[in-house]
Amino acid sequence: MHTPDSNLPIAFEQASVIANGVTILDRVSLSLGHGAPTVLIGPNGSGKTTFLKLAMGLITPSSGRISWGTHGNGRLEQRAIVFQHPTMLRRSAASNVRYALNAARIPRKQQQARVDELLALVGLAALGDRPARRMSGGEQKRLALARALARDPTVLFLDEPTASLDPAGARAFEDVIRTVVSRNIKVVMATHDLGEAKRLAGEIVVLHRGRVLETSPAAVFFDSPKTSEAKRFISGELLA
């Protein structure tokens, strides 16, 4: 079990990201705190992936600022991300996890036990020797999660973690997310899947055209969304 660290809250203050003259995130201000998962929802191109990369610290805002922790000194090393299309290194599943442990400077003596533990956590204990690139899409996603957890993060970002998985694969991944949450790791994830958002979210953030339209506790959001765009999104309408 983790004790909450100095990475939370993650505070966005008028943060914008502009690339090649296109505004991807537009003056986002919100705070992500401890507790149940925060789920970002919104149509394609709404800025969810950029939001996650910004929150992870992989990119810097074009304007505004973002800070991690009460004193703004959160440690980068304690954040991890699973990308929508994770890249598997050309080695076995176990070696992929071991690589992440090396990168996180976990002592060599502890690595084998951690590899075994992490592969078991994501349900891949029997596949440690399999070349990672030969695994199914669902297995690769779970392996990417094991790799992300190698650095023992206190905040975990997941970008469309169950996109392109079949129902069984998605259910298996959601189960692992619940286990991660039970270890007091703050999960911030983007998804298109409203059912998944309902099942996992403690808080919903609706993004549209790079702007945060609304932020609400999940139960409140699904009962009575505040904005017309959110209502339309929930009812399955296409947002332009």
Add this chain to the structure above:
Amino acid sequence: MPDHASAFDLLLSGDPALFAIVALSLAVSLSAVFVGTIIGIPLGALIALTRFPGREAVIVVLNAMMGLPPVLVGLAIFLALSHSGPLGFLGLLFTPQAMVVAQGVLVLPIIAAIARQTIEDLWGEYRDELTAMRVGALGCVWTLIWDARFSLVTAVLAGFGRAAAEVGAIIIVGGNIQGFTRTMTTSIALETSKGDLSLAIGLGIVLVAIIVSINALAWLARRAGERLAG
């Protein structure tokens, strides 16, 4: 076809002079490829992963150097190593070492240019993951070289092909001295000009057999490696 028959007779006779030529050829070409590999791959990785003013020009020049004319390289190295040249004090002219230098100069751009492209492509794929895992610059270079190793074999093979088939540069800097700097390709050129086609054909057969064997071995190693590593 008396020349072909004589060529096979020569090969089967185990002529020590012929095998000395084959051994020297392999020693020179493999040494040049070794030097080209240990310099060319890190150089390719460095260019692939760094951004600096004039980088595009460097890439264009590197790619263009893959087509360096061997006789020109031979001439430049001859001038550098000759008694009045800047490296004349080394006393390397007309030695196998000078031939290694000449072939190394020809092989290096081939390996570096192919490695640069291969590693840059893989970096596009790995960048986000390695950045998210906080892998340092040297760690990234090593990871990319390791994970691209099966593709980099192609770069090394291309370099070996260039070195093994090369004649123009080594004949200038090596002098084609019998029993000292005479290789398969320089012998083929010499014997053909003398009209001794049986030796030329025999050496040609050996040269092709070596190139095919090394490529076959590399292909098998690559297949086995890919099966194990994915």
